[in-house]
Amino acid sequence: MENEARKYVNLFAFIVILALFWPYLSELRPGLFKKHVEITPYKVEEKPEVVDGIEIESGLIYAEGYLLVKQQCTSCHSLELVTQNRATRAGWKENIRWMQETQGLWDLGTLEGPILDYLSKNYGPKEASRRANLKNIEWYEL
Ligand code: HEC
Structure with missing residues (x-):
């Protein structure tokens, strides 16, 4: 009987120890226990090669924030998908x-704002492609 009781005490001690170390275990192996957020820190490139305002290696417009897009948006598809598109910030x-939601893109964290700034500034809707406002129209009653 004493043996039986000791078994339960040992089991209880084991659970207490596990509970105490759980935060450390989960911090040490975030990929195992928590959703891992992959954020590449902003790095300054030595010498980007720029011709006519385009950074050659990425094909992106060379402006503030281009490096974030170059780092975060190339692992799944070419950047041509980005440079061929135009949209508002909301878009x-x-x-x-x-x-x-559908393609496994990670949470961009604090980089999302600067990335959206870059995209909407440099790949925003083209003014020229918008039809000019109609003028001098005589509307009639239907
Ligand atoms: C985890 C993978 C992944 C990453 C990283 C990723 N994308 Fe995509 N993206 C996709 C997939 C998959 C498609 C669909 C490709 C296709 O239709 O051929 C796509 C499509 C697109 C399209 C075309 C959408 C359309 O309506 O045609 C654009 C623009 C785009 N991505 C921009 C970006 C930008 C900007 C980033 C960086 C913030 C990024 N992508 C990073 C997976 C990714």
Whole structure:
């Protein structure tokens, strides 16, 4: 009987120890226990080669924030998908949400704001492609 009781005490001690170390275990192996958020820190490139305002290696417009897009948006598809598209900030955000919900794009964390700034500034809707407002129209009653 004493043996039986000791078994339960040992089991209880084991559970207590596991509970105490759980936070450390889960911090040590975030990929195992928690959703891992992959964020590449901003790095300054030595010498980007720029011709006519385009950074040659990525094909992106060379402007503030291009490096974030180059780092975060190339692992699944070519950047041509990005440079061929134009959208408002809201449109780009929607596109990113869609990739996050359906294509496994990770949470961009604090980089999302600067990335959206870059995309909407440099790949926003083209003014020229918009039809000019109609003028001098005589509307009639239907
Ligand atoms: C985890 C993978 C992944 C990453 C990283 C990723 N995308 Fe995508 N994205 C996709 C997939 C998959 C498609 C669909 C490709 C296709 O239709 O051929 C796509 C499509 C697109 C499209 C085209 C959408 C359309 O309506 O045609 C754009 C624009 C785009 N991505 C922009 C980005 C931007 C900007 C980033 C960086 C913030 C990014 N992607 C990072 C997976 C990803």
